[in-house]
Amino acid sequence: xxxxxxxxxxAYDHLLTFSGEVQFVWGRKFSGATVIFLLNRYITLFNKIxxxxxxxxxxxxTDKNCAAPIIxxxxxxxxxxxxxxxxxxxxxxxxxxxxxxPFLLVLVIALxxxxxxxxxxxxxxxxxxxxSCAIAADLLVLVLTWIKTYEIxxxxxxxxxxxxxxxxxxxxxxxxxxxxxxxx
Numbered sequence: 001x002x003x004x005x006x007x008x009x010x011a012y013d014h015l016l017t018f019s020g021e022v023q024f025v026w027g028r029k030f031s032g033a034t035v036i037f038l039l040n041r042y043i044t045l046f047n048k049i050x051x052x053x054x055x056x057x058x059x060x061x062t063d064k065n066c067a068a069p070i071i072x073x074x075x076x077x078x079x080x081x082x083x084x085x086x087x088x089x090x091x092x093x094x095x096x097x098x099x100x101x102p103f104l105l106v107l108v109i110a111l112x113x114x115x116x117x118x119x120x121x122x123x124x125x126x127x128x129x130x131x132s133c134a135i136a137a138d139l140l141v142l143v144l145t146w147i148k149t150y151e152i153x154x155x156x157x158x159x160x161x162x163x164x165x166x167x168x169x170x171x172x173x174x175x176x177x178x179x180x181x182x183x184x
Contacts, residue, residue: 007048007049011045011048021041025037036087036090039079039083043083047073047077050073077117078114079114081113085110085111088137089104089110091145092144095145096148106137110134116129117130
């Protein structure tokens, strides 16, 4: 099963970065950013570990007695989608100088994914619409990031300054969107 190596890699990554988490997250004041970080980090980890376990240990998923791991996996998935939606919207909010309009646009589009996953269980045209909204939200965040990055580059060029930071922001923002979409 493909998820098993991914789960192992994710767990290994968590082990490698745990000391940094302790230093940079646990050593600071608890805030909303801390909640988003921890939910994103641990819900994903637990979900990716629980899914293969539930598949191997509870192979008869139609039995009502074995439904708990599957329901828990679905709950973790919805929470992970919600965290990604909030994180994406907050990223746009910060980049766009606390402008609520792009924040709200990204948030509404991105929240369709967890909302439809909570309500609908069958895979159909709604599933295609849900995935389309997820892609649209990612692309919107990417385009809004590019626009602000271009503005920074233009300003730096007018000051005859090297804009290496904005080049990194443009590259890393793109890479982050691609990796998030492909890793999942």
